[in-house]
Amino acid sequence: MPTLTKLYTAEEASQHNTSEDCWITIDGKVYDVSSYLDEHPGGDDVILAATGKDATDEFEDAGHSKTARELLETFCIGELEETATPIPELKIISKKQQLNNLPQKFFNLSKQFWFAPITVVGLSVGLGYLYLRKKQAI
Numbered sequence: 193m194p195t196l197t198k199l200y201t202a203e204e205a206s207q208h209n210t211s212e213d214c215w216i217t218i219d220g221k222v223y224d225v226s227s228y229l230d231e232h233p234g235g236d237d238v239i240l241a242a243t244g245k246d247a248t249d250e251f252e253d254a255g256h257s258k259t260a261r262e263l264l265e266t267f268c269i270g271e272l273e274e275t276a277t278p279i280p281e282l283k284i285i286s287k288k289q290q291l292n293n294l295p296q297k298f299f300n301l302s303k304q305f306w307f308a309p310i311t312v313v314g315l316s317v318g319l320g321y322l323y324l325r326k327k328q329a330i
């Protein structure tokens with residue numbers, strides 16, 4: 193029969209960080225070791241120093257025996273919720289789409305470059321016409 197595992201956020205687990213209410217997290221699992229603090233052969237201070245954060249390294253570095261690891265499991269109250277890092281939304285453009293866009297890009301560019309000479313020519317023609325009309329009128 194499947195067992196239901198209680199999930200905790202790292203933030204929630206880290207709030208139980210006193211000698212009366214002491215949780216530690218090791219390898220993604222959450223342990224309530226409040227009742228074990230006074231029994232711990234290594235002293236309660238080392239466990240209290242490892243509460244409120246990930247205590248995997250501290251637990252492993254102490255070189256605990258198999259018995260210690262088995263005992264640890266009896267205090268397990270759940271697991272840490274996996275916090276998935278959101279993947280930023282990517283705009284996927286296929287090679288074909290990129291190629292199809294080339295004429296459009298060229299058109300956009302040429303629009304920019306043609307605008308200046310056409311304006312100059314237009315202004316010259318307009319001014320020339322006005323000049324000629326004025327000259328004829330004289």
Ligand code: HEM
Pocket residue numbers: 216223225228232233234235238239242247250251254255256257258259260263264267
């Ligand atoms: C994560 C923080 C912990 C640290 C830094 C730590 C550190 C230590 C140290 C330094 C010792 C050796 C004491 C000595 O020989 O004088 C020890 C022994 C022991 N610890 Fe821890 N401990 C931690 C958590 C725990 C937990 C959560 C349990 C079980 C619930 C545990 C169970 C034991 C046991 C049974 C021993 C006796 C030696 C053995 O069987 O390995 N410890 N610990």
